[in-house]
Amino acid sequence: MGEITEMTPGSVKGLHLVVDDINKAREALVKRGIAVGEITDVSGVKYAGFSDPDGNSWLLQEFPPEVRQPGQSFYKEEGK
Numbered sequence: 211m212g213e214i215t216e217m218t219p220g221s222v223k224g225l226h227l228v229v230d231d232i233n234k235a236r237e238a239l240v241k242r243g244i245a246v247g248e249i250t251d252v253s254g255v256k257y258a259g260f261s262d263p264d265g266n267s268w269l270l271q272e273f274p275p276e277v278r279q280p281g282q283s284f285y286k287e288e289g290k
Contacts, residue, residue: 220265232256232272239270246270 229235232249236258239246246260254274261267 222266224267224269226269226271228271228273230272232258232270235270235272 227235236246236249239260244260247258249256249258254277256270256272258270259267260270
């Protein structure tokens with residue numbers, strides 16, 4: 211299949227995985243032996259970080275239910 215990318219392993223930092231339930235997602239990773247940081251709440255948005263074996267850093271992210279809507283974009287157009 212050849213090379214997929216020329217990126218250096220471990221060069222990705224802060225890639226977000228948006229999840230519906232951060233506690234459940236964190237627990238699933240911990241059960242698989244992955245060291246996941248504690249959950250941090252920043253104005254209602256929750257985060258927990260971990261690294262993969264290549265050294266890339268990831269963030270689980272959960273938005274509070276009151277701001278989540280199916281198909282919603284968090285991008286706000288100017289003037290709206």
